[in-house]
Amino acid sequence: MNSTIPVCAVDYAFRRIGGKYKGRILWYIHEYKVLRFGEIRKYIKDITTKMLTQTLRELENDGMINRKVYPEVPPKVEYTLTETGAEIIPFINYLREWGKQQMEKENIPQMITHK
Helix, strand or coil: CCCCCCCCHHHHHHHHHCCCCHHHHHHHHHHHCCEEHHHHHHHCCCCCHHHHHHHHHHHHHCCCEEEEEECCCCCEEEEEECHHHHHHHHHHHHHHHHHHHHHHHCCCCCCCCCC
């Protein structure tokens, strides 16, 4: 997104972490430090394999996560947060806390999502 055309900072930020899955993927990688593809699928049950692959690629291209491939059979791939990805975690946590409060107000049960 290197351009001389002015860009809205909010739009820029939401393009990088917005959508249905990016924030959740970043949060789970933060919570567990290192996750493999199958583990992420386990935590985000409503994501398809194709969408998870695409979203992970976008997060990697945006410098939010690292992808480490181990040369073994079967292939082993691990995902971790980059420094840039870690910088967004306090904001995701703030949204999580806000969501928790709203759910409590509306008596919506919360699932346990952390270790």
